[in-house]
Amino acid sequence: MTATPLLTALLPLVSDLSRELPDHERYRRLLQAMRGLLPCDAAALLRLDGEWLVPLAVDGLTPDTLGRRFRVSEHPRFEILLSQPTPTRFASDSDLPDPYDGLVNAPDVELHVHDCMGCPLMIDERPWGLLTLDALRPEQFHSVELDALQAFASLAAATVTAAERIEHLALRAEHERQRAETYRQATHHDRQLIGQSEVHRQLLEELALVASSDLTVLITGETGVGKELVAQALHQASRRADKPLISLNCAALPETLVESELFGHVRGAFTGAHGERRGKFELAHGGTLFLDEVGELPLVVQAKLLRVLQSGQLQRLGSDREHHVDVRLIAATNRDLSEEVRQGRFRADFYHRLSVYPLHVPPLRERGRDVLLLAGYFLEQNRSRLGLNSLRLSADAQSALLQYDWPGNVRELEHLIGRSALKALGKQPARPRMLTLTARDLELALSMASEPCAADPARPPVGLIEGGLRQAVDQFQRQLLQQSLARHGQNRAAVARELGIDRANLSRLAKRLALD
Incomplete structure (x- = not known):
């Protein structure tokens, strides 16, 4: 390859180094230019994160590739590329599995990658990531000069360094540096907070804002949105990250055990209490306590929790001795707690103490x-x-x-x-x-x-048409019970509270509806 085409491709990218561009746009332009100079069917830029390779930008690969996390030890081609300081071109007939097989953007045809080459990105003489090119035609890279790929790898390393330097200059203030670190923590593969949508980005920005504080956070959102992962990210990005994160699912415990789990107990406090036991608050001392499904807590426990949050003092069940705890509280719920307060099922003072910083996780x-x-x-x-x-x-x-x-x-x-x-x-x-x-x-x-759908006022329930009012009522009750049981993992106490009936009536109803 002559110097002129190479320079023509590289010059616009060199000029980008001094410009403030979003990282994803900077990396996209890099891959686009590389594909123009080194014709291929797909290209990718991946960052090395411990034992994983995380795609930062792809061109010619399916959209889901950006969400994948490749464990280096499971992909021998990646291992080889990272172990070599210079570009590597694999033989077209290599029997090593290719990580991108089936991911080249031709989703209706099962095309296997036939030609593959790549190069490590070295920053401060250490591997930072990989630049990879793939082709579906055998021997497509046979005539490609590896020096051209090496030049692009050097430019890619400079691009990454420039992006990080610009970001550092833009985040000069201390609180902004904390936000940037929190954002990085939240997008780490272990926590799986993956996404590029605007609502997801807004969530990460709010998470970054509140993580470095000690404010109590109330995470709200529907079942299955990842509230626990958000809580983990908050803890990992906080000043308490080196202290324990203790979790308690409030819906998974009978009412009689909630206080013991939270505050601990002494020997003889109740039947079966054969020794002293520290509660979750004491276990979380110095760190973070995460209360999942906090809307399931009984009113009497809410009152005792409020005292602990206000004073930092607690007593184990059966003891008069005070214990001081230093705990940051994060709570989560899929309920509308303000409505629960209006209905008298949740204490208003406890609700306001919990929702110092509400954080909504979008569906x-x-x-x-x-x-x-x-x-x-x-x-x-x-x-x-x-x-x-x-x-x-x-x-x-x-x-x-x-x-x-x-x-x-x-x-x-x-x-x-x-x-x-x-x-x-x-x-x-x-x-x-x-x-x-x-x-x-x-x-x-x-x-x-x-899936149960919303009632259509113009369309009577199926049961009413087919079997009369009683069958329709039974069908509706059965559906409600099944949904509630699915939400609460068969926890009958939580189901009874949600439906506003006592445990005995719930058991009789479940038996009549053949759900037991």
Whole structure:
């Protein structure tokens, strides 16, 4: 390759180094220029994060690729690229599995990558990440000069360094540096807070803002949106990150044990208390206590919690001794607690003490194409778990994911991908090299049909038409009970509180409706 075309491709990128551009735009321009100079079907820029490679930008690969997290040890080509200081070109007939098999943007054809080359990005003489190029035609890179790729790798390293330097200058103030670190923590693969939508970005910015404080945070959102992951990210980005994060699911405990779990007890405090035990507050001393499903707490416990939050003092059950605790509280609920207060089921003073900083996690249906990034993350997890070379989505499967309403949110998507991959693999006569999930494999039409829909005032309930009023009432009660049991994991105490009936009546009703 002559110097003139190389310089022509590199000069605009060199001028970008001094410009303030969003990172994703800076990296996109880099890959676009590289594909113009080194013709290929796909290119990617990946950042090395411990034992993982995280895609920062892709060109020519399916959208879900950005949500995938590649464990280096599971991908021998990545291992080889990272181990070499200079570019590497793999033979077209190499038997090493390619991480991008099936991900090149031709989703309706099972095309395997045939030519692959890549180069590590070195910053301060250490590998920062990878630049990769892939082609579907064998020997496409045979005539490509590796020096050209090396030049691009050097420019890519300079681009990354420039992006980080510009970001550092822009975040000169201390609180802004804390926000940037929190944002980085929140987007770390371990916490799986993956997304690029505007509502997701706003959530991360708010998370970054409040994480470095000691304010009590109330995380709200529908079931399955990832409230616990948000709580973990808040703790990891706080000044208490080196202290414990203690979690308690308030809906999973009988009322008689909630106080003991929270405050601890002494020997003889109640039947079965054979020794002293520290509660969650004492275990979280110096760190963070996360109360999940806080709306399920009994009123009497709410009053005692309020005292601890206000004074930092608690007493174990059966003891008069005071214990001082220093705990940051994070709570989560899928309920409208302000409505619960109006209905007398939640203390107003406790609600206001909890909601010092409300943080709402948006439902998946409001996050647009984030669903494909999250699907990519779960696809890569299941590819590894099932021992496949490639696990991908067809075009109609991608469309189905984008059109579905996701009443169960991210948790539903995670379970759907795992279930569909296992079922699709079970239908194969022999273990395939590449497994493609179609819309039919996802069975989303069946899922949507089985989801309870809002009542249509112009359309009487099915039971009323088919079997009279009593059958319609039974059908409606059964549906309510099944939904509540699904939400609370068969916790009958929580179900009874939600439905406003006592435990005995709930048991009788469940038995009559054949749910026991």
